[in-house]
Amino acid sequence: MATITQLNVNGTSRNISADSQDSLLFVLRDQLGLTGSKYGCGEGQCGACTVLIDGTARRSCITRMGTVGDKKITTIEGLAIGERLHPLQQAFLDEAAMQCAYCTSGMIMSAASLLNENASPSESEILNFMEGNVCRCGTHPRIVAAIQKAAKMQKGAGQ
Amino acid sequence: MTAKPNFEIPVEPERYELREAPPYRFETDRREFFKYLGAGVLILCAAKAARGAQESGGGQRHSGEALPQEISAWLHVGEDGSVTVFTGKVEVGQNIRTSLTQAVAEELHVAVDKVQMVMGDTQLTPYDRGTFGSLSTPVMNLQLRRAAAAACDIFINLAAAQWQVDRTQLLAADGRVTDQATRKSVEYAALVKGQQLTETLPAEDPLAPATEWTVAGKSLPKVDGRDFVTGKHQYPSDQKIPDMLYGKVVRPSAFNATLVSVDTHAAEQIPGVTVVHDGNFIGVAAPSATAARTAAAAIRADWKSDPQPSNKELFEYLKKNAVPRDAEGDHGDPMPYHSGSIETAMKSADHHLQQTYTVAYIAHCPLEPRAALAQWNGDRLTVWTGTQRPFGVRTELASAFHISEDQVRVLMPDMGSGYGGKHTGETAIEAARLARAAKRPVKVTWTREEEFTWAYFRPAGVIEITSGMSADGTVTAWEYHNYNSGTAGIRTYYDIANQKIEFHPSRSPLRQGSYRGLAATANHFARESHMDELAHMAGRDPLAFRLHNLKDDRLKAVFKAAAQKFDWGRAKALPGQGFGIAGGFDKGGYIATCAEVSVDRASGDVKVTRIVAAFECGAIVNPDGLRNQVVGANIMGLGGALFEAIEFENGQILNGRFSKYRLPRFSDIPPIEAVLLDRKDLPSAGAGESPIEGLAPAIGNAIFDASGVRLRSMPLVPNGLKTT
DSSP, X not given: OOOEEEEEETTEEEEEEEOXXXXXXXXXXXXXXXXXXXXXXXXXXXXXXXXXXXXXXXXGXXXXXXXXXXOOEEOGGGTSBTTBOOXXXXXXXXXXXXXXXXXXXXXXXXXXXXHXXXXXXXXXXXXXXXXXXXXXXXXXXXXXXXXXXXXXXHHHTTO | OOOOOSOOOOOOTTOGGGOOOOSOOOOOOHHHHHHHHOSEEEEEEEOOSSOHHHHTTSOOOOTTOOOOOOEEEEEEEETTSOEEEEESOOOSSSOHHHHHHHHHHHHHTOOGGGEEEEESBTTTSOOOOOSOTTOIIIIIIHHHHHHHHHHHHHHHHHHHHHHTOOGGGEEEETTEEEETTTOOEEEHHHHTTTOEEEEEOOTTOOOOOGGGOSSTTSOOOOTTHHHHHTTOOOOGGGOOOTTOEEEEEEOOSSTTOEEEEEEOHHHHTSTTOEEEEETTEEEEEESSHHHHHHHHHTOEEEEEOOOOOOGGGHHHHHHHTBOOOOOTTOOSSOSSEEESOHHHHHHHOSEEEEEEEEEOOBOOOOSSOOEEEEEEETTXXXXXXXXXXXXXXXXXXXXXXXXXXXXXXXXXXXXXXXXXXXXXXXXXXXXXXXXXXXXXXXXXXXXXXXXXXXXXXXXXXXXXXXXXXXXXXXXXXXXXXXXXXXXXXXXXXXXXXXXXXXEEOBOOSSOBOOOTTTTHHHHHHHHHHHHHHHHHHHTOOXXXXXXXTBOXXXXXXXXXXXXXXXXXXXOXXXXXXXEEEEEEEETTEEEXXXXXXXXXXXXXXXXXXXXXXXXXXXXXXXXXXXXXXXXXXXXXXXXXXXXXXXXXXXXXXXXXXXXXXXXXXXXGOXXXXXXXXXXXXXXXXXXXXXXXXXXXXXXXXXXXXXXXXXXXXXXXXXXXXXXX
């Protein structure tokens, strides 16, 4: 019996049909077509499913719908403003910080959360924060460089 | 006449999943092409040379069978100037879509954004054996360059005919032909208006030498990168079509289990659920993923399985269960490889060494687990799936459903990596079986646990080496036995007069198959660890010892380049520090790796603190893409070198989740410097695999240098370094 019928995603209230025990990831992917958030492990160990909930990184695969309520969800699809990419998206492109790129949306969302709470993280703060995100192709050094670059871009833009 | 591919590469025996040959192959009608793409110029790349049967997957065809001419790629330039390239190769993160785009833009003299690649669609692209073996660059890059050059030639000839001038005064650039004398200029598009020109590619087309490359040879960002950073790209697991159901398979309790009884009644009562029980296959299709999970959980199945070996007795088991080499379908190096006399050489040697090395099973762990969406239209089947072998999956589907291959279309959206782990079509078959029963499209996406359990693993292995050496540090005898892991990279590149090298297949307790680098990782680990032991035995510096025993100049060059960058030979700066070096040659690539480690003797903690990898694979096509591959291979390799190992018992995987199977993470990764040697005078080879192969022995040798402890098993330190 579906008890949850609304979800606040990327600035819009969307109609859904979910139980409190359902995983946020599958509601996003299967009901709302927001497939930028990925399934990687189902136990919050790889970070491919990372979204922002009220600005903070959360693993959507282990986030139960019952805990979401009217909190604001941001997915990778909601990060750019129109055609203007978020600094992290631009920096990941500039640094070619991807190979298969299946981890990329989760990496960017985790990094967005990091930059929300710490506008100029040190390298070790980046490594610590990103430890929960797996890249199997091995683009980690480029990802770190991209996050550093995005932090600089944001500061330059006076954000 | 048998069809002939133009690049003969043996299939290594450890590619167990590739043994079956496709029973049929059908030529695409060229007229269909112009119908699909409109008028223009179509270039077909004919594959030349012999051994079509091998190219199609290792098996044998009926002799005397007439086959259509093998075509390896198509290139079409339309009336609107758009360039469309068709290749059966697929993009799995190695950035081949980008580097092939570059190759075509270079030879055709068009802007990169004018080129569109259609990849891995069995209906639209020519047959391709698969994207593996580091062949996309040496084979497909070359073929597409030829196709693009041939198309460019046609445009020049058309313009020469139209203007009644000598073609030597015409120049192709930026999608136009220009008369250098009159400055008259025409777009390619205008030259082919209303025409349907076809040319089958001559093999001897001249190509621009690497020294004259303008587009290829430079770094080019991922051509569709924006789709990936915005979440827009649709991976196989993201595919969705109207009316689609979600599938779930009920798995056996253990490997090789047989079904004793099954009760599907409860599941069948759930509205909208279709249950399939067909032999050992049990699965459900339901309107949502949640409903599919619920229905699968409602099925009561009893399975029976026999006791099976565990990882604890694995290496004994592999040696005990060695089987004779299968002559059929085994196209690896001829074995045993023999030269000189081991016996005589061992007798006269001043030093003798005998050691055993082992390598555990590991999992590919592509971040995107296998996924397939299947749709039936009458007796025609379309499947979108993540695979490195769309044509191989087409064959599997045709065989599973007793239909012909021309009734099956497999499409491969750029996927979330493979590393050699996605060569087979089980997910596609599962989705298709459920879709046929449900009479609606069905998508099956494997969970991480399913991916860990029901895919296949990199073969485990036992390697025994017996060697002899003269007092001056010249290795004179080399006897080498590899049990189960495979033949890739098994031959030594050191100049040793007396050799015996043999591969012994075994009855593997787990399903095994290709993995990035194949057995070359295991063989390099054993060989380069052993060479290090010999160097220490001879009292020689490990680098000098290797150079002394080497004749291959390309390999010497990477060893020297790595050592120079690493500052090999410098004094240790810290207690617990150690340096190691290792290298080798595989699949056209030369790799030498230096590793620096830090060992804490009290806690047993081992940290890799620096890696330098020197790599040479001929002329570099895309330097940044290559750097990304070399660094990425070393990061992936850290897992197998240090801590990855599959634990299993009685047909069950015990650590098949990311919370139990440790992967390299941000904090594990040291600074990695890639030194790329660009040999513009040599043909380009692939680089997706061989850069991984020097790492594990370099780390093992560095740990020995730091601690005096010689580790002979991969992974080296799953639980830290035990020094007592």
